[in-house]
Amino acid sequence: MISVQNVKKTFRSKSGEITAVKDVNLEIKEGEIFGIIGYSGAGKSTLIRMFNGLEQPTAGSIRIGGKDITTMKGSELRLARQEIGMIFQHFHLLWSRTVRGNISFPLEIAGVPKKKRDERVEELIQLVGLAGKEDAYPSELSGGQKQRVGIARALANNPKVLLCDEATSALDPDTTDAILNLLVDINKRFGLTIILITHEMHVIQKICHRVAVMEKGKIVETGSVLDVFKRPKQSVTKRFLGQVTEAEDMKETIERLLDKYKTGKILKLTFVGEVAEEPIISNLIQNQSILVNIVHGNISQTRSGSYGTLFIHMDGKEEEVHRAIQFLQSRQIGVEVIEHV
Numbered sequence: 001m002i003s004v005q006n007v008k009k010t011f012r013s014k015s016g017e018i019t020a021v022k023d024v025n026l027e028i029k030e031g032e033i034f035g036i037i038g039y040s041g042a043g044k045s046t047l048i049r050m051f052n053g054l055e056q057p058t059a060g061s062i063r064i065g066g067k068d069i070t071t072m073k074g075s076e077l078r079l080a081r082q083e084i085g086m087i088f089q090h091f092h093l094l095w096s097r098t099v100r101g102n103i104s105f106p107l108e109i110a111g112v113p114k115k116k117r118d119e120r121v122e123e124l125i126q127l128v129g130l131a132g133k134e135d136a137y138p139s140e141l142s143g144g145q146k147q148r149v150g151i152a153r154a155l156a157n158n159p160k161v162l163l164c165d166e167a168t169s170a171l172d173p174d175t176t177d178a179i180l181n182l183l184v185d186i187n188k189r190f191g192l193t194i195i196l197i198t199h200e201m202h203v204i205q206k207i208c209h210r211v212a213v214m215e216k217g218k219i220v221e222t223g224s225v226l227d228v229f230k231r232p233k234q235s236v237t238k239r240f241l242g243q244v245t246e247a248e249d250m251k252e253t254i255e256r257l258l259d260k261y262k263t264g265k266i267l268k269l270t271f272v273g274e275v276a277e278e279p280i281i282s283n284l285i286q287n288q289s290i291l292v293n294i295v296h297g298n299i300s301q302t303r304s305g306s307y308g309t310l311f312i313h314m315d316g317k318e319e320e321v322h323r324a325i326q327f328l329q330s331r332q333i334g335v336e337v338i339e340h341v
């Protein structure tokens with residue numbers, strides 16, 4: 001559906017050249033929700049803005065449905081853009097127009113006759129859950145409601161692709177979840193391809209099928225969300241995973257435990273898929289002569305299965321601890337020995 005080949009973007013400024021995006025290659029399938037995660041300055045916004053021609057690449061091509069968006073100009077680009085909706089962190093609504101007026105705007109630009117326009121706006125208001133707010137102005141709406149207007153407006157012309165630029169970053173956690181659920185619903189109902197950029201692993205975990213991790217303008221890791229959770233390769237990916245698998249005070253707790261327990265090991269266990277739901281620890285204790293203290297644990301749901309982490313302190317004779325680790329590994333559990341940082 002979307003093919004990004006050798007895309008590069010360099011900005012020239014007074015202080016010199018900045019290469020924001022370096023040799024990016026990606027294939028995004030029709031109907032998938034594809035997340036791009038990276039820290040501030042990684043090049044995410046620049047990359048996503050090239051998907052609808054808001055930025056032109058310095059080199060490379062971006063083909064959407066077979067057509068190269070990067071070489072289009074004028075009316076051809078305008079038409080192609082109708083197939084690509086976009087929503088933004090700060091909504092970018094028209095403040096002098098009501099909810100209805102905002103949603104109607106892209107239909108007016110596309111020359112849709114009034115009657116059809118009104119029908120479509122009504123349909124979209126129902127779809128995004130804004131019934132009763134039709135005549136409100138953006139200043140009278142909550143952040144979540146503003147983003148619902150943004151989504152309705154982006155979907156007005158029945159696009160095939162929806163680009164989301166940090167669409168939930170300005171929202172509180174509950175509202176974020178409600179907006180993410182709405183995106184999943186739209187993806188399922190219409191088979192819409194969604195590409196989102198974020199710096200929050202929670203967003204990736206909750207709704208994406210696949211993810212690309214971006215660092216210093218490059219895609220450094222890509223794969224299905226569950227695979228990346230299971231086997232993160234890059235340290236930047238591991239740091240992002242820490243956002244959803246480790247409590248905020250985890251580092252401190254572990255340092256304290258490492259000081260407290262003079263013997264044994266602190267282990268981080270990672271479980272993926274069905275094994276996350278098995279009674280592994282009771283099997284472990286029954287089969288080996290070791291002591292196990294549970295320090296911290298959680299299970300998260302991704303779109304393709306569960307993923308769990310458990311921090312334990314394990315003590316016993318060295319060969320027993322070794323055997324216990326082998327037992328865990330034989331059950332396809334990731335085992336990492338935690339050391340002082």
Ligand SMILES: Nc1ncnc2c1ncn2[C@@H]1O[C@H](COP(=O)(O)OP(=O)(O)OP(=O)(O)O)[C@@H](O)[C@H]1O
Pocket residue numbers: 011012013018019020038039040041042043044045046047
């Ligand atoms: N128009 C521009 N002119 C000059 N430099 C730019 C321009 N746009 C982006 N950059 C630079 O390109 C790099 C990548 O920026 P970009 O906004 O794409 O990153 P990002 O990952 O989206 O970060 P953030 O989440 O903070 O927006 C940064 O170093 C930024 O300063």
